[in-house]
Amino acid sequence: MQDKSDLSYKLGRLFASLAHPARTRIVQELGNGEMCVNTLAEILKISHSSVSQHLAILRAQRIIKEQKSGRFVFYRLIDPEMASWLGTAANFVAAESDTAAEAVTPAESAPHVVRQMETQSFSARDY
Numbered sequence: 001m002q003d004k005s006d007l008s009y010k011l012g013r014l015f016a017s018l019a020h021p022a023r024t025r026i027v028q029e030l031g032n033g034e035m036c037v038n039t040l041a042e043i044l045k046i047s048h049s050s051v052s053q054h055l056a057i058l059r060a061q062r063i064i065k066e067q068k069s070g071r072f073v074f075y076r077l078i079d080p081e082m083a084s085w086l087g088t089a090a091n092f093v094a095a096e097s098d099t100a101a102e103a104v105t106p107a108e109s110a111p112h113v114v115r116q117m118e119t120q121s122f123s124a125r126d127y
Contacts (some may be wrong), residue, residue: 017061022046023054024086030064031083034076 002010010032025044029035035043042052056073058064063082064075077083 014061014063017057017063018086020054022050022056023058026051026054026058027063027086028083028090030075030077031080031087034067034074036072036074040075088105 006123016029022044026040026077029040029043037048037055041048044051055064055066059066059075062078065078066073066075068074
């Protein structure tokens with residue numbers, strides 16, 4: 001069994017590799033099945049080279065693997081459970097966001113400030 005500091009280090013590296021929104025989306029998309037760089041670039045609306053760089057990071061962390069088929073390279077998750085795990089995390093974040101938004105709205109916390117903001121116009125030089 002690994003010691004806790006080694007495991008914590010590896011978890012930190014895993015979370016760091018998933019910290020970028022594009023990499024999180026790539027993992028979620030690959031949860032639907034294998035895809036090539038062109039398909040991922042089209043879905044994410046980012047360049048082919050950006051997708052390739054993100055895939056290299058995910059591959060280095062052994063989250064994905066590649067398989068060549070003719071001229072194309074297809075990527076898939078090593079463990080499809082990763083996409084499910086990210087879906088659970090996304091639900092958690094969404095629920096937390098909803099809870100925070102419901103907790104206190106600006107109108108409830110300072111109604112006079114909201115009324116003042118609604119009647120004022122601001123320009124860029126005000127900031």
